[in-house]
Amino acid sequence: MRAIWRVRQTWASVWYRAWERSEHRRTARCAESARNLHICSALVYRENGAHTDVLRLERLALAPLDKHCVRLKILAAPVNPADINMLEGTYPVRPPFPAVGGNEGVGEVMEVGSDVTSLSPGDWAIPVGAGFGTWRTEAVCDANDIIKVPKDISLLGAATIGVNPCTAYRMLHDFQPLRPGDTVIQNGANSAVGQAVIQIAAALGVKTICVIRDRPNQQEVMEELLSMGADYVVTEETLKGSEMDKIFQEVPRPKLGLNCVGGPYSGYLLSQLDHEGTLVTYGGMSKKPLPVPAKVLIFKNITLRGFWMTMWKRDHRKDPAKLQAMVASLCDLLQSGRLSLPRCVQVPFGDYAHALDMTECAHQQKHVLLM
Template sequence: MQRAAARALRGARSPPVRMRSVAARSPPRGLVYERHGEPPAVLQLKDLEVAELGDSDVHVKMLAAPINPADINMIQGSYAILSPLPAVGGSEGVGEVLEVGRRVAALRPGDWVIPADSGLGTWRTRGVFPEELLLKVPRDIPVLCAATLSVNPCTAYRMLADFQPLAPGDSVIQNGANSGVGQAVIQIAKASGIKTINVVRDRPDLPKLVERLMALGADHVITEEMLRKPEMKEIFKSIPKPRLALNCVGGKSTTEMLRHLQPKGIMVTYGGMAKQPVTVPVSAFIFRDVQLRGFWMTQWKRDHAQDQQSLASMIDALCQLIRRGQLAAPACTEVPLQDYKVALEASMKPFTSSKQILLF
């Protein structure tokens, strides 16, 4: 574990990339970047060399891996942690174990694994990783759920659990509600009897999006513009004002969302899609004593590296929701690896409303 902690301090936990092919079987392929820049321009699909299997290593065949905003920022060079270059893109995904080193006890061929930390480099067909960088997940959940489990549902789960004690009937407000995290928040909250007010950007096909989020369990879906309208009062006739606000946008929409928090409510910022700061009216501090907090799943995992039980019980709770049909994979588009450019471009466009998932 000390080795893991030292590596964590250095940045993303990815094994070095070797790009010569090995002869033994057809070489694995991966999306490699040698410099930071716009992902469609700097990523290239290349043959990779699989490192020799060490005693504590695991050889994994990747099955599916999503493209998340953090992956884009990492490749652009603007994320909080960066992989040493050259690097394989992707921090999330699910793979199947092909073989394990002599000292690997917790995994065996056929198991499904997901990354334990950011920056593993999941956009590859195969790879050899140290056992400590992988987590076993059950094989009885859909592959798309497993591929998207380690980041967004975990983030949603922690934000609902760790900041404000919430009881059935309480409410939560969130922006970016159609994001992967937002969809997980809606479903996890619904399963716990917590009401959600979901803010999205206006768009031509808004009714379709509203219908989709309501079908997931959203109680209210509103646009950013509606946050300022008197109609908001109607919502609070049937549900209490939120005790928790979840913000992944920033800028004006966040300021407006904050106005609806209960006194002593907490707003957790976990993303900044609008790339604008959060502005808070002083009255929110003085007269309502609101609290502003932040959350980063990567930090939570690192802080709990010695407490595997917390991580295991969260994964277990999420898998149970999946099995009960209460937590589905995000709306997504499955894209074969060779069409990665199309997927990258779609993932960076506004109003796509569909997580791009690379299939290997």
């Protein structure tokens, strides 16, 4: 009996000491979390609507830093058309309320949890997926939600590389096998995506025919796009006329068309494609449908596709190597000067309303919030 009692006592004291140690660790962890509680400023919305009605600058407490998490100080974050759609509730990604606006940006890693090996304090990182909420001064996130970028690219380059250049890169790589000398045609060519298409295509040796809207400063925009590496810059009206035939005496008809705009002129763009060509629609800036002439389907067997970067990133979540390779390749182009920044206006974080207003009404410059 006495022997059994002693064994029980020993087990009880072992169990008690283990419990005491785990309680001590838990209390220490809580005290540490309380000490490390960080507050950030963030542009928060609690319902969908116009940014002037729903977006407010608020103070938010950051979540405690779990072992697989990272604390990120956001340095810069652009305002993209899709961010406005997300606020309005017309974008297919709807973060739960209260939500923080902004999908793209770059931050500096301030602190990493004990299990994080992919990032270290001081690194720069960009969000992997949509809905990150980059319009804030700090964030705590899972280390897998961000990807490291080199620090020797410019701040604005890092802040704007994750969406538009990636979209351009994927559209040029994933839809038609393009070889040097092949041709791509695109509308919305002066958009940030369009400018990235011009430069990435030029680096691949692929020719670009770039379509812009009629405008007072047409010559200036044409010259700018040509200086980026565009081979031809034409207006929408040109798509209707015989001037296109002259172009196709010099270069082959495009195998790939990229449609940012929709509306009647995108039907003319579609008609310029080569047999078995592909038109990829990635934007609908005119808010009008894409007309599809029956003859291009019947006689040219054209393929109509769509592309959404968010879906691509979701589909490749378990294969980060492909995302890392794309970002590394784009950073190389930035470093070597073959990919330039979109026209950026730097806006202090507090002037966010101006940046959003300007993004809604003028599309010639990318407004980037500096935190």
